[in-house]
Amino acid sequence: MIRVSSEQVAQNVLYGIQDSYSKLSTAISQSNSGLAIQQPSDNPAGTTKVLDFNNQIADLTQYDNNMSTASGFMSTSSSALTSISNLLQQANQIGLEAANGTNDSTDLQGLASQIGDIITQVAQLGNTQYGSQYVFAGQQTSTIPFAQGAQGDYQYNGGTAASSDSAINITVGQNQSMQINVPGEQAISSLICGSAGPPAVASILGKLQTDIADGDTSAISSANSSQSDLGQLSTAMSAITDANATLGSQITQLTNMQNTNKATITSLTGFASSIEDVDLPTALVSLQSAQTAYQAALESASQTMQNSLLNYLK
């Protein structure tokens, strides 16, 4: 038989009550907060994983924001390019009409002035802004890319490949970037910007305008000559159409990537939650059993500690 002293009973009862009370307290705070990890010591390896997951989620969310910005930028560029394509179609029609040789000089002046309007509109479209950014200015997004020079000519003031400030790249994934702009230098500049030279070269639309005004039909259109005004216009048009098509496929690609990102974010959030959050039914069951254990400890204390031989001595 083990000798049991009064003090020992008191100690054991106290230890039992404290132990079950502290377990009850843990169970209460877990089911209250819904968190299995309230501080790193609750699960150190899990905490590191949760922090890693949260970093990845934050990064992906940021990429997602970047891609949304990029989509807006590219859609704006794309619709401007579409409008420019339409204007070039008109210019082509006007050029064909001027080249059929049945126009008198008044007609030609009228047609030439229509080309002049188109030049102005193309320049305006070339100065399209997304927010405060000029989308066709390369990296010089705060500079008006197409400004009218002293001779009424347009000049391109945006970034160029030669000065390495033409491409705007944004981060769309880890170590993954995408060019989001169509530099005006490539697509638009040749249409409306001449070069002062030497040798002086007129812009495509500018030359067309001059040749129409002069009634120089062979310069406007000659069969099988890509050097004619309309031939060059057609080359420029297909360049713009190509750029626009590339933008379109990039926008689709971004949308796909955003969808993938969202799915990844959802599953990462799920992983983090499975580590970080308590399973509510389990938490409630352990709360219930901790409560029962605590009540049992109190009950047994109240029953055993009241008794001693004194109760029975007369």
Add this chain to the structure above:
Amino acid sequence: MPSTFFGIETAYSALQADQAALAVTGANIANVNTPGYSRQTVTMQTNDPWEPASAGPASPGPLGTGISVGSINRVVNAFVNQQIYSANSQNGSLSNLTTMANQVQSAFNEPSGTGIGDDMTTFFNAFSTLASDPTSESDRSTVLSAAQAVVDQFHSVSSALSQIAPQVQTQVSADVTQVNQYATQIAQLNGEIRGQVEQGEQPNDLEDQRDELINKLSGLVNVNTTNGVNAGTGQPNGVVDVSIGSFSLVQDTTAASLPSTVSTASANDLGLQNSSGQVVPVTGGEIYGLIKSQTLVAGYQSSLDNLASNLASAVNSIHKTGYGLDGSTGNEFFSASTAGAGQTQVTAANISLSAAVANNPDAIAAAVPITPTPATGEPFASGNGDIATQIAGLATTPVMGNSSLDDYYNNLIGQIGADAQNFTNESDNQTSILQQLQSQQSSASGVSLDEELSNQMMYEQAYQAAANVMSVQNTVIGTIMSTLGSVSTTS
């Protein structure tokens, strides 16, 4: 033939012995809740019998002469006591370390969504947003406020850490003073106990006092005890010598003085150092817990400083090469706020926005220079966000050995969590072990009221019976006196 009053003497010895036993029972009951009290038991022994000079019909064989109290002993389990001292030391240091680790965890406040890690992520993401539109004033302001949040969070965690173990030396000194007081008292008790033991007495209560002192001592520092022996007889002389590792704290009746200067020269060799530089290694108790806490907190602090300094240098080295919207270049982004003479190392406590960019969003460099440098105009494109992109990429770039800033921070949190979990588990274990040992000790030494009440009844009845014997003896002698002793006096 024994004397007429022989029986009275015998009964009287029983009365005395039972009274002594009742007194011991009373003392036990009185001390039922006294910490450190060991129950005492009475050992009765039969007195030497009376033997007649010559046996005969009138003088039968040896007659019992009653009882006397042989000794009053305390019941202790010396083996368990030794284990309790050791468990107590462990418990003392672990409870301190657990408290410290929990404070460190509160200081970092992870995983909460509002810690340094989250602020760094927000900061890098602000740069990533800026890269999409480097001319946006609102994006630039967001970068500054996110950077300010990172800086503030570093300051607040660093200051919380520095408050966890600020006065370790003061607390250790207070504990050492306490240790030295206990040592003096133990040495003094050693002297008194030895004196009584040499006179053949049992100084139970003094020994309890000394055990309790050693018990308290073991909570403060790791102790070993050895029982002293009388050099002449080889018998225990009642003295207990106390040592801390190889440092002799109490030797016989002399108490040494434990030095109080904290020594953390090497992480594995923590201790206390005296004025001549000798170190007393300490491996347990509250004192060890305090010193160890200090070194651990210093470790976490230095990791945090390392993170702040690497963040600053990584961001700065990229930022310096870029151009702000206002054309400024070569500016640092972060700097040490207490920039005095010469270069100041950036720490978690002093990291701040550099004077160039603070309150000046346009000075944030987002653009790389144009190459070759244009002959006219700005040397950078306002819409270039390559610098901002590079800075945003630092979140996942390995800049601290093989770790990115995020990885380093997350691992630090994991390390802190693992330490805290270790200490908590060990502390729980030790508490449970200590509880077991105390229960065992209590099983041997603790007072049981039921037992004492039973003893009380037993001794009370024995006392009543002895008094009854006395009364019978009285009647017997009365009979002799009244019938035989009535001598008529002649007038």
